[in-house]
Amino acid sequence: MESAINKLFEYYDSIFFNEKVDIDRNGKMGAHYEGLIFDYYLSNSILGIDYLSIEDYFEMEAEVEYYETESLFAQYSNLGIETKLKVISAILTLVNFSSYEEELKDTILRKSKSFLQRFGLEVEVNDKYISVKNELKLFEGSYCEIFLFNSQFYKKQLKNKFINEESWQKRFKYEYKNMEKLSESPYVLKVFNYNENNHSYLMEKCDCNLYDYLDKSPFIHDEKLIKIINQIVYGMIEVHMSGIIHRDLHLGNILLKDHHIILSDFGLSKDTMINHSLKSTSTPKNSHFFMDPIGLSDFTKLDKLSDIFSVGKIIDYITRNSELNDRLSYVISKATDRDRNKRYSRLDDMLNDLDVTLKDISEEERILLLEKDIQGGINSPDVEKFVLRLSAQEQLSYYIVNKQLNNFWKLILEFKESNQAMLLANVEETYAAATGYGHFENYDLFAGIMYNYIRKVTDNKLQRIAYRILEGCASYRYNAKDYLDEINIYYPNLARNT
Incomplete structure (x- = not known):
């Protein structure tokens, strides 16, 4: 850059190094x-009052x-960059103040600024005084x-209006320390050289943020989207493993460097290992x-579950134009459930569901995995799709009987309440036929499922649907009648409202 700046001296020499005439005292x-x-x-500016001569x-x-009598290039081209910038600042300030050949002023200033910015140099104007800084504010x-x-590096610095406020100094240093703590992670932006005097630090330069990448590349192959998703989740797992909550994750602070995901901007993060973590009183800039x-009303309540919500919304956004969005609908829905009790509690569990959903396995292997999870009352993206499809085909009750799914009540509870209502309604319509002629023991199967479900579910409307099924089973089997009598003791209002 230092040698390139000499081109500016050559440009100035073409304007300011001209023919002159020596004039004597007379x-x-x-x-x-x-x-x-x-x-x-x-001599044609107010600056002439303050200086004895142009040399002064x-x-x-x-x-x-x-x-x-020497050109600017001859005098200053071999000097250091800081001195060169001082000379250029002095020249531009002089031109800006002077009325001499004023018609050239705008052209000189505009071309100089444009040239300097190519090399990351900021031109700052303050009351006509112009200074060139060896940094460009982005x-x-x-x-x-x-x-x-x-x-190679950006510099992040506190604004001047905050630089003398201790609370902002602490917040800024806290951000740096959290990122420094994550320095070993390949998914977190590298930071260096915290400066206590001007409250700044250096950070590695990346190519762009995820929003700009998606905006400029609207047609991205699914393989690339999957890679992006996995890297975001891997990165956030490492963040959480270090005891840090990001709390401000969005497309603008997920960066790309050589097509690799880099997490940045931990200004609102919280280190859960430190009891006196700073609390934000400012309006978060997160989209x-x-x-x-939960953070819209009280930002300080954001936690690991909030980071998981953000990851889910990001996956939903970046796959919105891809068939992946449908394949990942279960993962997205579970990550972003407004009921925090139904949300993923750990990103590792989310990653596991992503792997299962996106893994290419044979249909036979998939069915075996499905049946194992269904028997255990464990939900997954494939399980949910399978069960909802059985319900739509009015085959769910027959499948419950065929596989003797005593734990099916656990699985129902894993679904959204709207889907729970749909599944129960389907069972209510079909369970009697599914028990099979003469196989009254299957009424005990449905009675047990509904008994356990009523005891665990909290929604009264869902309880009433399950109660009607239990009540129907009780008319055929003594065991079911015992279940019903017990429910009537614990939930006396159900019989009256059903």
Whole structure:
């Protein structure tokens, strides 16, 4: 970059290194010569009041000697980058203040700014004074700014209005410490060199965020989407294993570097290992689409289950135009269930369901796995689809009898309440026929399922459907009648309201 900046000196020399005329004390013109014309700019600006000469101006503002008869390139091209930037700042400030050849001012300033920004250099204007900083501000958040530091790193820094406030200093340092704690993870942004003086740190440069990647690549193969999903889940598992909750996960702070997922922006994270973790009193900048509803009213309530909710919403979003969305509907639904008791309690369990759902196995193997889970009352994406399909085909009661599914009540409880109502209604219509002619013992099977279900479910409408089935079974079997009598003791209102 230092050598490239010399092109700007060459550009300035084409404008400011011109033919000049030597004028003696009596005002008579003498010899013609080539020289820099910045003295004309100084004499036609208010800056001329503060400086003895153009040499004095450059010595004070840029800390360099100035020779009128030497080009800028000859004088300054071999100096260090910081000195070069001071010289350029002095030149641009002089041009901005001066009325000399004012018609060229806008062109000079515009081209200079555009050229400097190519190399990550920020041009800052303050009351006409112009300074060039060896960093380009890319964007800013609610409390910090991000600068391009060099080709490999960004610099994140507290905003000036917060830099002297101890509470914001602690929050910013806390963010850095949480990311530093995760430095061994390949899925978390690397951070370096915390500066206590200006409250900044360096972080690795990535290619883009996930939102921009999806926006610019609308047609992504399912294999790539699966890779993205797995890396997000793997990364968040490592975050949680370190005792850290992100609390602000969305498409904008999931980055990509060489097509690899990198989690970033832990400014609102919480280290569960530290009792005095900071609590946020600010409005979170997270897109509300990805935030657990519990955080909309009280941000401090966001926890690991909230991170799981965000991951589920992200999976739903990035697969919205793919057949994967339907295949992963169970995982998405369970991760984002508004009933937090039905949500995944660990990301490892979510990852396991993802693996099962996306794994290519034979139909025979799939059926064996299905039957094993159904026998144990364990739900999964494939189990849910299978059971709902049996219900739609009015074969569910026959399957319960054929497989003698005594634990089926456990499985029903794993479904959404709307699906539970649908399954119970289907059983109510078909269980009598499914018991089989003369096989009254199968009424005991349905009675046991409904007895246990009534004892576990809390929704009164669902209890009443199950009660009607139990009541029907009790008219045929003494064991079912015993179940019904016990339910009437514990739930006396069910008989009156059914």
